[in-house]
Amino acid sequence: MSVTAAKGFTASGIAAGIKENGNPDLALVVNNGPRAAAAGVFTSNRVKAAPVLWSEQVLKGGRLTAVVLNSGGANACTGPKGFQDTHATAEKVAEVLGQNAAEVAVASTGLIGILLPMDKLLPGVEQAAAALSEHGGEKAAIAIKTTDTVHKTSVVQGDGWTVGGMAKGAGMLAPGLATMLVVLTTDADVDSDTLDRALRSATKVTFDRVDSDGCMSTNDTVLLLASGASEVTPGYAEFAEAVRAVCDDLGQQLIRDAEGAGKDIRIEVVNAASEDDAVEVGRSIARNNLLKCAIHGEDPNWGRVLSAIGTTSAAFEPDQLNVAINGVWVCKNGSVGEDRDQVDMRYREVHIVADLAAGTETATIWTNDLTAEYVHENSAYSS
Amino acid sequence: MSVTAAKGFTASGIAAGIKENGNPDLALVVNNGPRAAAAGVFTSNRVKAAPVLWSEQVLKGGRLTAVVLNSGGANACTGPKGFQDTHATAEKVAEVLGQNAAEVAVASTGLIGILLPMDKLLPGVEQAAAALSEHGGEKAAIAIKTTDTVHKTSVVQGDGWTVGGMAKGAGMLAPGLATMLVVLTTDADVDSDTLDRALRSATKVTFDRVDSDGCMSTNDTVLLLASGASEVTPGYAEFAEAVRAVCDDLGQQLIRDAEGAGKDIRIEVVNAASEDDAVEVGRSIARNNLLKCAIHGEDPNWGRVLSAIGTTSAAFEPDQLNVAINGVWVCKNGSVGEDRDQVDMRYREVHIVADLAAGTETATIWTNDLTAEYVHENSAYSS
Structure with a gap:
C-alpha cells in the first residue's frame, strides 16, 4: 500500500543501474492532485547532501508534485557537481511529467562522497515515469532500500481519508533524524501549513527518538504530500494523530531492521x-x-x-x-x-x-x- | 619502576581474595616523606563511586600519606554501606601505618553495583602493608588491573628528581577521564598547589583526550603525590612538562590496551x-x-x-x-x-x-x- 494507499498518488520503483548489483534503485512518487500541498523535515547535520539542500529550498513553496528517490549513492559531500546532478534530476522529472522542477523533491541514500552515475539515473527517470501506477507503492518502497533487509510501509485510515508512507533506513539511525528517507502521502484535503505542523510534531516524538547508533546522517528526509483527492478535511487533532501513528509505525520498523541488531x-x-x-x-x-x-x-x-x-x-x-x-x-x-x-x-x-x-x-x-x-x-x- | 621510581615511596600489590580468580587485587602506595603534598583529579560523572567521594574530600587538605587501591569491585552505586566500606578501608590503612585516615586516598575499579568483600579486603590491607617495598611499584601496577592485558607504568627523570606512575584502564575510556586509576609520584620538593596546577594542565591534554568508547566512568581517579625526598625544587615549567610526559605516556598505553581494539x-x-x-x-x-x-x-x-x-x-x-x-x-x-x-x-x-x-x-x-x-x-x- 505504502505511498499509493492514499488516493491521488501514483508511484514506481525500478532498477536504473545505479546499484552495481542490478537491484531496484530508483523510485518516483507523483501527486496527481487536485492539491499539491507538502511539508518536509530534514537532517540537522550541518553537512547536508545535495538533495537535502535542494529539497529544503523546494519545500519553502509548500508544494510538491513529485518526489524522486534513489538508493546506491547519497550524493553527499560531492561539491558543486553533486548539486548540479540533483538539479538535473529534478529537471528531468519535471520534463517527463510536464511539471515544474521547483516542485520536485529529490532524495538520495547510499555511500557518501561519490558522484551519481547520471548516465544511468536520467534514463532511469524516464523508465520510472513510464512505470507509474496506483499500485506502485510497494515497488517504490523496495527501490529505496540500501542495507535494509525488508522494505517498510505503513497505512492509517481516517474517516474517508488515508495517510500512508514508506521508509528506508538501517544504519546511521540517530536523532535529528537518521539515514532515513521517508515519504508520507495523504488524500486528506489539508494545506501545507497544517502538513508542516502535523509532520513536525510527529517526527519530534517518533523518528527523532529513534537512536540506533548515535550517528546522524547527511541525507535524512521526511516528506508529507497531500493530494486532497478524498475531498475530506479532517480535524487537526485527528489528522496529526494519524500522521504520528504512521511515523511511529515506520520508526519501529526501522529499529527492528537496524544493522546487526539482536535486541x-x-x-x-x-x-x-x-x-x-x-x-x-x-x-x-x-x-x-x-x-x-x-x-x-x-x-x-x-x-x-x-x-x-x-x-x-x-x-x-x-x-x-x-x-x-x-x-x-x-x-x-x-x-x-x-x-x-x-x-x-x-x-x-x-x-x-x-x-x-x-x-x-x-x-x-x-x-x-x-x-x-x-x-x-x-x-x-x-x- | 612505576610509583616507586621516585625516592620516598614504598608500594605493594597482593592478592586479598577480592577477585574470585585469585589474581592480585589490592595495591598500597605509601609516601614516606619528608613531604606529603598531593593533588587529585576525578571523574566528572555525576554518579561517583564511594571512593571518589571519599578521596575528593581527603584531597581538599592537599596531603596524602597513602593510597589504597583495589580491583575486583568499583564500589560504585553501593549506597551508604559502600561509603562506610571506603571509610573503613582508609581507617584500616591509617591504623596499620600509624597515620591519619583523613590523609589516605581510596580508589576502586571493577563491576559497578556490588559491595566489596570487606572480610577479605581489610585483612588484605594488613598483608599489603607487610609487603611494602621500595621495589613494589610493579606489583602495585599489576594489582590494579581489571580487563587490562598488561600493566602500565612510566617514569621521567628530571635533574636530580623523578616523576613516575602507574595506570589501569581498558574500557569505559572517555573524557572527563576514564575507568582509569592513575597514581603518580615524585620526589621533587613541591607544594600541593603546584602539584594541582601541573596535574590539571597535564590531564587536560592527555587523559581527557583519550576517548576509547565514549563511556565515562564512575571511578576515574588520578593522584599525584610528592615526597620531597630529592630535596630538589624544579622550575614549574620543567616539572609540569615531566608530569605531562608521564600522563601522555600512560594515556597512550591505555589506548593501546583498549578492549578489543585493533587500530x-x-x-x-x-x-x-x-x-x-x-x-x-x-x-x-x-x-x-x-x-x-x-x-x-x-x-x-x-x-x-x-x-x-x-x-x-x-x-x-x-x-x-x-x-x-x-x-x-x-x-x-x-x-x-x-x-x-x-x-x-x-x-x-x-x-x-x-x-x-x-x-x-x-x-x-x-x-x-x-x-x-x-x-x-x-x-x-x-x-
Whole structure:
C-alpha cells in the first residue's frame, strides 16, 4: 500500500543501474492532485547532501508534485557537481511529467562522497515515469532500500481519508533524524501549513527518538504530500494523530531492521523535571556502547545505565535514581535493588525504565544492542 | 619502576581474595616523606563511586600519606554501606601505618553495583602493608588491573628528581577521564598547589583526550603525590612538562590496551577557530561508531568523518572542510579529494587530520576502532 494507499498518488520503483548489483534503485512518487500541498523535515547535520539542500529550498513553496528517490549513492559531500546532478534530476522529472522542477523533491541514500552515475539515473527517470501506477507503492518502497533487509510501509485510515508512507533506513539511525528517507502521502484535503505542523510534531516524538547508533546522517528526509483527492478535511487533532501513528509505525520498523541488531531496546525515562531532561537522559543511555554490549549479552547491567545518566546535565540526585530492566527494579535509590537474576532477557524486546525522581515528565527513546554483526556490516565494505 | 621510581615511596600489590580468580587485587602506595603534598583529579560523572567521594574530600587538605587501591569491585552505586566500606578501608590503612585516615586516598575499579568483600579486603590491607617495598611499584601496577592485558607504568627523570606512575584502564575510556586509576609520584620538593596546577594542565591534554568508547566512568581517579625526598625544587615549567610526559605516556598505553581494539586512531583537528571547537570536533569523530567500524575494516571512509563533523557546533563551512587519512587528502573542500585507494591502512596506527579551515587552533584526540572483540568482551560477562 505504502505511498499509493492514499488516493491521488501514483508511484514506481525500478532498477536504473545505479546499484552495481542490478537491484531496484530508483523510485518516483507523483501527486496527481487536485492539491499539491507538502511539508518536509530534514537532517540537522550541518553537512547536508545535495538533495537535502535542494529539497529544503523546494519545500519553502509548500508544494510538491513529485518526489524522486534513489538508493546506491547519497550524493553527499560531492561539491558543486553533486548539486548540479540533483538539479538535473529534478529537471528531468519535471520534463517527463510536464511539471515544474521547483516542485520536485529529490532524495538520495547510499555511500557518501561519490558522484551519481547520471548516465544511468536520467534514463532511469524516464523508465520510472513510464512505470507509474496506483499500485506502485510497494515497488517504490523496495527501490529505496540500501542495507535494509525488508522494505517498510505503513497505512492509517481516517474517516474517508488515508495517510500512508514508506521508509528506508538501517544504519546511521540517530536523532535529528537518521539515514532515513521517508515519504508520507495523504488524500486528506489539508494545506501545507497544517502538513508542516502535523509532520513536525510527529517526527519530534517518533523518528527523532529513534537512536540506533548515535550517528546522524547527511541525507535524512521526511516528506508529507497531500493530494486532497478524498475531498475530506479532517480535524487537526485527528489528522496529526494519524500522521504520528504512521511515523511511529515506520520508526519501529526501522529499529527492528537496524544493522546487526539482536535486541530492540525501549528506554523510558520517567519522573524527569522536563521533557528535555528526559530526552537527554534517554539518548545518553541509548548511546552507551558498554550498555548496548551488555544487553546483547543478556546482562542486566544497571551500573552502565547509571553511569550513562551521570554524564547528563538533567536534574536528579544520584542517590534517588531507580532503574528497572524488564520489570525488575534492579537499582533502587542509586544502589542495589531487586535481584538481577530475576531479569528475564531472553526475548528480543528489552524495556529499561530510568526513574529520575525529579518531576513528572517522560520520554521514550528506542535503540538497539551493539553486536559483532553491526561491526561486521559496517566494516566489511563501504556503506 | 612505576610509583616507586621516585625516592620516598614504598608500594605493594597482593592478592586479598577480592577477585574470585585469585589474581592480585589490592595495591598500597605509601609516601614516606619528608613531604606529603598531593593533588587529585576525578571523574566528572555525576554518579561517583564511594571512593571518589571519599578521596575528593581527603584531597581538599592537599596531603596524602597513602593510597589504597583495589580491583575486583568499583564500589560504585553501593549506597551508604559502600561509603562506610571506603571509610573503613582508609581507617584500616591509617591504623596499620600509624597515620591519619583523613590523609589516605581510596580508589576502586571493577563491576559497578556490588559491595566489596570487606572480610577479605581489610585483612588484605594488613598483608599489603607487610609487603611494602621500595621495589613494589610493579606489583602495585599489576594489582590494579581489571580487563587490562598488561600493566602500565612510566617514569621521567628530571635533574636530580623523578616523576613516575602507574595506570589501569581498558574500557569505559572517555573524557572527563576514564575507568582509569592513575597514581603518580615524585620526589621533587613541591607544594600541593603546584602539584594541582601541573596535574590539571597535564590531564587536560592527555587523559581527557583519550576517548576509547565514549563511556565515562564512575571511578576515574588520578593522584599525584610528592615526597620531597630529592630535596630538589624544579622550575614549574620543567616539572609540569615531566608530569605531562608521564600522563601522555600512560594515556597512550591505555589506548593501546583498549578492549578489543585493533587500530589506534589519532585524530588531529587543525585550523579550528578555538581549542574548544577542535576538541568538540575531535570527540565527535572519535565517538562515531560507523567510522570506527570502517577503520576496523581498513576503509578510509571520509564521508563518516564529515558526517561526524556536521553534528558539532564548531565554526566551519561544509564546503571548506578537508580530511586526510594516513597522509592522503581524501576529502578536499568538503568533496572528493585524492584517490582513496592511495590510503595504506594496513598498520595499527591510523592518523586522521580534520582541517576546519576556520582558524589556527589545534587539538588531538585518541581513540580506537570498534571491533567484534570489543562487543564480545563487553557482552560475554559482567564488567
